[in-house]
Amino acid sequence: MVHHSVSDESSSEAQYAGPLGRLATLSYGAGHMLNDITSACWFTYLLLFLTDIGLSPRDAAIVMLSGQVADGFTTIFVGELIDRFGHFKLWHAGGSFLVAVSFSSVFGSCLPCKVMGSNSLTLQTIGYSTFAAIFNVGWAVTQVSHMSMVNCITLNPTSRVALASCRNAFTMVANLSLYAVALCVFSLYSSKDTVDIKIQYRWIAYLSIFMGCCFVVLFLVGTKEPQLKLQIQCKKVSSISWTHWFKKILYYQVALVYTLTRLVTNVSQALLASYVTNELGMGQSSKALVPAIIYICSFLVSVTLQEIRWSGWRLKAFFNAGAILWMFSGAGVSVLPDRMHNLMYILSIAIGAANALMTVTGISMESMLVGENVNGCAFVYGSLSFVDKLSCGLALYVLESYQGSPDVMGNLGSNVSHSVNRYGLGVIPATCAFLSAVITYTMKLPDTTSSSTLVEPLLA
Incomplete structure (x- = not known):
């Protein structure tokens, strides 16, 4: 009987150590689509939308900061609750529902203003901040439950990276879908006043929610509740305390790298639409075309990264390649004159490649940090996301506080001024990329390469 028990345990471990198939990887990747498409709209258009309807840049930044703070604190508590009680899919479904019902109000009319019968800027700021906070609470619940599933689905390191890479690929699909919708709305529906602007973004929000919810259904139907965590709990392995992670140098290194990576991608995305229209003088369609590229x-x-057999040193090498690419891109953005604005399309190609290299490998470093300690995985993802949200919110608040002020860094030649948009899209991401590359170089990641790649490569 003992022999059968040991045999069953070893066969179970062998099952989880084996590579995943294509369908399992794809169904998991689809689970973050609603979060991704709404996040793309949040970071690309929220500040632009709020200032277009009359809020000051500082008030618009307060709205975004309120959402980021709510998101950050939610990740901590949700991570602890998921570690204790499990039920990843249930948390995911609840968070997705909250996102779906609240997002349209972020890009819609100010509900408290209608109730109070007033359109004061203070009340608008409070109203939009409230729904931004509710939206980000749901967003955080979905994100933490989805990301922490990776370590409970498989023990195979290559498959874990494949799951993260597939999730990132679907993020790209979500962003492209948003910009396709935005391009159609901006082209077909002109904005002449505040009412028209609100209608534009309301349609973008409604269509984004519909598409995202379709993919959430595919995820819930096609992905099984991870059993690896349940098996560990059945063995009565005690939950890993927070102090376990705080004693690890690698935890702080990964936290810094992940936070700097999110600063690179989120800050640049939030200022991109304003940069191409206000700084480079490009047409309204560029607000969708440049992000789409x-x-x-x-x-x-x-998608290409999913075909690589991963180890610790390869993660570091690819991450640093992306960071170096962002440093050159940031320098280009900082000095690009408006008369040569078409070069922004070339810079967009480099930025896109750099974002993917840094994001996929940065998230995979979290997975390597957790390893087989799945009883504490949600706390790791939640705590790192907490730092990420607060840092991004504060960075954007500081930048927007200077929006409209005289040139932040003076003039760089006769045709290039270092405005807030140039500084936030060029200098800050390049600096964060440099710091993250230095930290990554000092990491000591496990250097074991998986013996096999995916059962069915996604680019077969």
Whole structure:
């Protein structure tokens, strides 16, 4: 009887150590589509939308910061609850529902203003901040439950990277879908006043929610509740305390790298639409075309990364390649004159590739940090996301506080001024990329390469 028990346990471990198939990887990747498409709209258009309807840049930044703070604190508590009680899919479904019902109000009319019968800027700021906080609570619940599933689905390191890469590839699909919708809305429906602007973004929000919910259904139907965590709990392995991670140097290194990576991608995305229209003088369609090029390149690179057999040193090498590419891209953005604005399309290609390289490998470093300690995986993802959300929110708040002020860094020649948009899209991401590359170089990641790749490569 003992022999059968040991045999069953070893066969179970062998099952989880084996590579995943294509369908399992794809169904998992689809689970973050609603979060991704709404996040793309949040970071690309929220500040632009709020300032277009009359809020000051500082008030618009307060709305975004309120959402980021709510998101950050939610990740901590949700991570602890998931570690204790499990039920990843149930948390995911609840968070997705909250995102779906609240997002349209972020890009819609101010509900408290209608109730109070007032359109004061203070009340608008409070109203939009409230729904931004609710939206980000749901977003955080979905994100933490989805990301922490990776270590409970498989023990295979290559498959774990494949899951992260597939998730990133679907992020690109979500972003491209958003920009396709936005391009159609901006082209077909002109904005002459505040009412028209609100209608534009309301349609973008409604269509984004519909598409995202379709993919959430595919995820819930096609992905099984991870059993690896349940098996560990059945063996009565105690939950890993927070102090376990705080004693690891690698935890702080991965946290810094992940946070800097999110600063690179989120800050640049939030200021991109304003940069191409206000700084470079490009047409309204550029608000959708330039981001679309970035995410097409990111998508192609992300899918390609799924075919690589991963080890610790390869993660570091690819991450640093992306960081170096971002440093050159940031320098280009900083000095690009408006008369040569078409070069932004070339820079977009480099930015897209750099984003994918840094994001996929950065998330995979989290997975390597967790390893087989799945009883504490949700706390790791939640705590790192907490730092990420607060840092991005504060960075954008500081930048927007200077929006409209005289040139932040003075003039760089007669045709290039270092405005907030140039500084936030060029200098800050390049600096964060440099710091993250230095930290990554000092990491000591496990250097074991999986013996096999995916059962069915996604680019077969």
